[in-house]
Amino acid sequence: MSERILVIGAGYTGMQAAIGTARATRGRDVEVTLVNPVARFTERLRLHQTASGQEPADLRIPEMLDGSGVRFVLGRVTGIDPDAREVRVDGTRVLGYDKLVYALGGITDTGTVPGVAEHAYTLDTAAEARRLAARLAELDATGGTVVVVGGGLTGVEAAAEIAERHPESRVVLLSRNVPGSMMGEKARAYLLAALARLGVEVRTGVSIGKVLPDTVELEGGESVFADACLWTAGVRVSPLAENAGFTVDDRGRIVVDATLRSVSHPDVYAIGDAAAVRQTYGVIHGTCQSGIPTAQHAADSIARQVRGKEPEPFRFGYIHQPVSLGRNDAVIQFTRPDDTPRGFVLTGRPAVAYKEFVSSSPWKGLRLNKKYGVRAVWSHGGKITRNAE
Numbered sequence: 001m002s003e004r005i006l007v008i009g010a011g012y013t014g015m016q017a018a019i020g021t022a023r024a025t026r027g028r029d030v031e032v033t034l035v036n037p038v039a040r041f042t043e044r045l046r047l048h049q050t051a052s053g054q055e056p057a058d059l060r061i062p063e064m065l066d067g068s069g070v071r072f073v074l075g076r077v078t079g080i081d082p083d084a085r086e087v088r089v090d091g092t093r094v095l096g097y098d099k100l101v102y103a104l105g106g107i108t109d110t111g112t113v114p115g116v117a118e119h120a121y122t123l124d125t126a127a128e129a130r131r132l133a134a135r136l137a138e139l140d141a142t143g144g145t146v147v148v149v150g151g152g153l154t155g156v157e158a159a160a161e162i163a164e165r166h167p168e169s170r171v172v173l174l175s176r177n178v179p180g181s182m183m184g185e186k187a188r189a190y191l192l193a194a195l196a197r198l199g200v201e202v203r204t205g206v207s208i209g210k211v212l213p214d215t216v217e218l219e220g221g222e223s224v225f226a227d228a229c230l231w232t233a234g235v236r237v238s239p240l241a242e243n244a245g246f247t248v249d250d251r252g253r254i255v256v257d258a259t260l261r262s263v264s265h266p267d268v269y270a271i272g273d274a275a276a277v278r279q280t281y282g283v284i285h286g287t288c289q290s291g292i293p294t295a296q297h298a299a300d301s302i303a304r305q306v307r308g309k310e311p312e313p314f315r316f317g318y319i320h321q322p323v324s325l326g327r328n329d330a331v332i333q334f335t336r337p338d339d340t341p342r343g344f345v346l347t348g349r350p351a352v353a354y355k356e357f358v359s360s361s362p363w364k365g366l367r368l369n370k371k372y373g374v375r376a377v378w379s380h381g382g383k384i385t386r387n388a389e
Contacts, residue, residue: 002031003306006087006097008077010036010061011044012288012362013272013295014103019366020299021101022069028306032069035089036061037076042126045288045359048158048324050129051121051230052165053137064366077104080244082265099267099305101298102241102254106273106286109234115211120231123154135228136166143168147216147226149208150233151175156191157324158230163198164326172201172224174208174216175233180331183321184341187333194325208233235286237274249276249283258313260298269298279316281338290316292362322355330355 005025007018018034025032041059050056062072075089080100087095107124110117121132136146146169148159156179163171173179179195179202180188195202210217211231216224237252247255247264254270255263256277262268272291277284284290293316301311317337324330330351334344346354 002029004096004098005030005032005101005302006095006099007032007034007101007103008036008087009103009105009272009274010034010072011042011103011105011272011291013105013291014101015041015061015064015366016292016295016362017101017103017269017271017298018070019065019068020296021302024299024303025306026069030306031071033071033073033095034061034065035073035075035077035087035095037074038125039072039074040126043359043362044123045362047123047126047129048154048161050126051123051132051136051158052161053133054165077240080240082244082246082268085267097267099269099302101295101302102262102268102270102274103272103295104238104240104274105291106235106237108231109236110231111236112234113208113211116231119211119213120149120229122231123158132228132230136162136169139169139227140166143170144227145170145172145225146228146230147172147174147224148230148232149174149211149216150231151177151179151181151202151204152232153321153323155230155232156180156195158232159200160195160198160325160329161327162230163195163200164328167199169227170201171199172203172226174206174218174224175202175204176207178204180323182339182341183331183333184343184345187321187331187341187345187347190331190345190347191323191325194329194331198326235273241270241274246270251276259301259311260294260314261301261311269301271295271298277314277316284316285339288362289318289320292365320358322351322358324352324355324359328352 007014022032039061041061043056046056078091079088085097108122148155159173180191207219209219216226241254242248253276256270256275260269271294273286297314304311318335318339321333332346332351332354334342
């Protein structure tokens with residue numbers, strides 16, 4: 001019988017894992033299946049652009065997989081039975097597997113503060129981003145106040161993009177920490193100056209108590225009026241892994257060994273945001289930069305096992321923190337492998353070009369991998385490698 005490889009989740013990591021596995025096992029008796037609830041591929045790196053009213057390319061997963069040998073199943077994963085090695089789709093359909101790649105990424109945590117789920121916008125899907133874009137277009141006629149909660153890189157990029165595209169509106173960024181706090185002093189200063197130039201009002205040291213239809217209430221009683229509230233503070237993962245009995249950490253991520261296999265179920269690989277991946281410097285945090293290498297490693301490891309070899313340990317080092325500041329500005333903080341800042345910073349138009357390359361590289365890498373077995377690796381200096389076949 002064919003070796004059944006099932007990949008659940010078709011984000012950047014799931015797509016890379018599926019295409020990479022199919023390519024690396026070509027010529028072997030292997031069947032690779034990819035499951036996702038929608039047929040459109042979500043470019044999460046561009047959702048802040050979608051929210052501001054821009055429309056990225058319409059990428060369709062079946063077309064992206066064409067010629068790769070990967071079978072696509074449209075449906076939502078609703079349960080996993082690791083003992084039977086089965087995944088339930090849409091509550092009724094059952095798919096068996098010999099090896100499972102768990103690539104269900106994280107989404108915005110809307111459950112910790114009252115009112116967020118009911119009244120705030122998020123950047124989890126293209127549909128949600130378009131819903132915010134429609135609201136911002138309504139506000140253009142008279143102007144309004146847009147509150148962005150969360151001073152991480154997603155919040156910064158969204159605030160900058162909205163301010164640039166909708167100058168009639170007032171944009172307020174609320175954050176506990178100073179935006180760009182993980183960057184070096186030079187990059188952080190540039191980031192804050194760019195936000196100020198775009199008219200973004202930055203308030204730090206604040207905690208949110210509640211979100212209402214037209215107000216963001218701060219702890220302590222102060223209220224900030226909001227015609228629209230975008231929530232980018234905090235990430236959570238699907239409860240499917242914990243419900244299935246996998247060993248998870250305190251954030252619900254699957255705990256993996258050095259090869260990215262579940263410590264409780266070694267026939268399951270967990271990648272991207274869904275995995276608690278420990279390196280010498282600590283557990284890696286969820287980004288496209290770290291997620292795609294986990295997917296590539298899982299694909300190579302499965303190919304090694306198909307050939308009767310043992311998978312090798314995963315090693316990863318960060319190289320940069322790229323941040324767009326609207327369409328005409330950006331800042332790139334280069335980092336050590338543990339993600340602490342180096343002294344080198346790129347700004348202005350060169351940084352814009354660099355950030356655009358980063359945003360477009362996942363899809364370009366998938367095409368190269370599908371056709372030639374070549375892929376970009378954002379670890380150990382961002383080298384280009386070829387799959388062993």
